[in-house]
Amino acid sequence: MERKDDQLRALQRCFKSIEEPVNMNNSEDADSDLYTNRNRSRSSFDEGSIYISCTRPHSLEDPGKPYSSHSPVIKTGWLDKTPPKGTLIFQKRWVTLDAEFLRYYQNEKEVFSKRFIAISTIAEVLSVGEQKFEVVTKNRTFLFRAENSAVRGEWVAVLKETIQQRSASDAGGDSYGEKQGYLEMNGYRSKLFIVVSADRVFLYMNSEERSQGIGITCIDMNMGSVKSSDTRAFSINTCYKLFSFVAETTQQRDEWVEAMQACIGRSLSSDTVVWSVWVEESNRRCADCGDEDPDWASVNLCVVICKRCAGVHQSLGPSVSKVRSLRMDEKVWTDSLIQVFLQLGNDRSNLFWASNVPPSETIRPSSNSEERQTFIKTKYCQRKYRQYHRLFGRQEDLNKALCKSVQTGDLLETMSLVFCGADVNCPTGDPDVPNPLCIAQNYGRKLQEEFLFHNLNTEFPGVQDVERVIPQAAVSIPHAGILFKIGSTTRAVTERKGKGDFSQRWCILDKGVLKYFDGEKRAHPCGEIKMSDVQCLVVNPLGKHGYLHTFELYQISGRIHLFGADTPDSVQQWIETIAKAIVPPEAERMASWSFERVGRLRYTEGPNPHSPRACWVAAGGSTLLVLFHASDRPESIDLRKLQELCVQPEPGPVVLVDRGRTLRLEGDRRADFPGWVSSLQQGAGGGDGPLDQQQLTGTDVPVIVDRCLGFITQYGLKSEGIYRKAGVQSKVTALLSSLCLDARRVQLTEGDHQVDDVANAVKRFLRNVREGVFGREQASLPWLQTVALSEKSQRISQYQALLASLPPVHRATLGAVINHLYCVQCFAEENKMDAHSLSIVFGPTLFQADGTDKSAGQVVEDLVQHYQAVFDVDAELFKRQIDMISHIIRAKEDQPDEGPLTPRTICGIYLEVKEEGSELLVQVSQTMTAMEVVSEVLRRRTISPQPEDYWSCFLVNDKEDMERPLHYQEQVLPVYFSLDKDCHLLIKKNDYMKTILTCTDGWVNVTRNGHVQFCEEKGQRAKGSFSRRYCVVTATSLEIYKTQKSNHPEKECHLQALKVYCGIRKKLQPPSSWGMTVEWTQDQHEMHRWYLCCESDHELTDWLATFLLLQHNGDLWPGTS
């Protein structure tokens, strides 16, 4: 409540402060003003600009605090400006620059600009003559003149820097809620092009200007209100100025009003962060100059700062200070980041940062920009005023202290350590928790984690510190040589560049910076690229440009550099050296790998994604290497085996499902992202490539083959003449081409597809696939020659040898096909296709031959007849498979014509007990939840569930004597795929549920502690026997203490990572029969099992209830939360 009042007060204050209140109903003043000034501007020289007179009321005195709160102002000043079609008469203009726009105003009191130029559209800034400079955009050039050449130099430098630093990820998140179109604006003859975007309204002369990034002004709606007046008119009233518009129809008017009101809503809602952070009183004054109500912050230095100080911070670059708005950058402001700012707060942060500021060096809100700059640089770059940590200068001790500190709640200590030289990435020596970030995570110290996260790439002054942020390899050996280079661009180079487009450059990569020179002897480089600013390195296909070998560097700032040379060795060396310099040491394996591209992306994971984290990714062929956040080595993903690859429209993420795990990769709207997307798509396989470039199943069989054979197994085994009969040609062709396009997307269903069409599609695929199943012609000869051997046993061992020499995908494919044919001929009585008939069809198909050579058929017949021997098939497994097929066929006959079913996997699930006859084969789709599977099983067995039965699906592990009820919303398929041989799924009444729901009814504070008997297993080793421990479950973690009095937990893990089972392996001889097993996996590798044993049934239920309630936010059963 208090916050709302505060907000209200702030608004009132703003409105009251206007000396002459704006009359909402009478817009005459404002309009006539605009009108006369328009005439004035016509007679003056600012082509295409209008003059919206509106100066800041005196009582809102703060000339340095411009109205917009989007980006901090980096530079302001008076400049002369000519109109683009340049007469020589200059106009004095007040010019401001922030990260988004260069704007100019009639004078320094104006709130609304005459013109703005989006930084993103500025291609170049050029010095002209002595005092002048040109700002060049794609369509126009703006000429400015400064007072003298020194001022000109400052502007050019700061503009260039701003353009460089304007990272694509920070730019224009203005895509939502957009409405645009032409509107009459009162008192102005031609219509203006108006764009409602996020929380601002932009005014352009016309739509071309919009696309060119050049406009008149923009209205921040956080201080605006929108009113409809007569039928088609409406107005935006800001506390400075009334804008009156007329739409074409009343309906359109209403649409505009609605859009603008939503815009105000957005601007106000974005105030929640600022008000949360201001709850800490000291955050209401700028940490640097003391100005009131600062709404910017440096998220790594942990200070809340005013807009003008933020401008200086931003000029230091993100490796020193990561500047974020408290109003606009909502996404960064996670709960834990806000908590960090509440815990530290400006006062406490300044205990460290400003413990020792000489009074002569302090700055005030009124300090000029030079004083401000000097102070801020001294404070955060040189760190002159900081409170020195007692361990300062003792690197090892600092690191050790950091590892300790991140386990505690003392953020200030961590901050002090980090900014006194402790290494955020220091190795701990413990592979389980390789760095401080992992320690913080392990201890559930979210705030520490947040702080470390924002400082992972913070640059530290001093030589030894520079070496730390740059991978060692790059530092130790400078690399130099000749490359050919194209002038940098901001757009991906799609057209072919001839050799003539390149210029020869002498390049040196040293200490993390790539400098390029006109010639070897030159003292000053033509340009340089910081390796820490490279987000992507792309190796182009051979001959894409005039030089045979080319590669591209994409900078975070949006610049793209294209290099090339004809000598493969030197280019390869450059690529590897650069890659080593851009990736962190943990990802070095990527650098020496033959990647096509390597770079930084962001990712989220799992069903409840966290906020995006940075990861390093390298792509090459069908392999993707990913170094996830806080991981110590890259993981490899086989793109051909993804269960799903889904590309959302730009700038949406690419969704990958790999071994049941969902991964979303994001790249914002960056120039390099489309390249990543096509790399992923190509890597995922399909099309007309050979077998090993197809989409693959987990067992290396092409998805096309697997899908088709599976369909025939399900629906075609009893179809007469299967594989011999022809399908409908047009349907076969259409089906095959959609399978080749993206086999995983094709859902073969009984209603839509005929068995003969599917059979012919797979035959045609095998007949035409590049290089065939047996390899090229030469490779298939030994197979054909084998039939000449008269001894059966000789032939079998010859086939076995040949099989072993096939590449894995070919071997698996052949195995799948022969296995399938074996099954087909088992039903020869019905389908009239015995092994011989099948081999007449499949001989020429698999050998891609015309059928004249009979030995092709003979080989296939041999393989089918001796399937088990040649392929060394486990008899037990094989029997199970045949049984399963019979099951399927019977099940299908039991319930005919259910209509087409959605894609699914057939899962064997037991009902009530695991025994012969109690297994049901249930068709489970990707998204089916435990609850849905349960009701399907009950429906099939005509069991009508009673309210208090709580039928649930359990994961039962026979070897461990434990079971886990799946949460009713848990997806079944991932669980099914992860089952190992001692596990099965069982559906039965959930006895715990009733007790849990009764006993927890009315629980308020769901945490728990108490004594248990504890025993641990890590990896495969059980560690000793049970002993008494004190166990604490908090909202986020499970902690084990040696005794109730211990200060630090002996062991700890995240609650959400736990899988809680009832029961304990009997072999461990648990001290009572009321036990549970808690399982969690560290870094996706090592599995931990903790065994907790209680003294009574009642206690066990309480513990279980606590875990489940916390893990599922109290939602344990539909309708009871």
Ligand SMILES: [Zn+2]
């Ligand atoms: Zn300040």
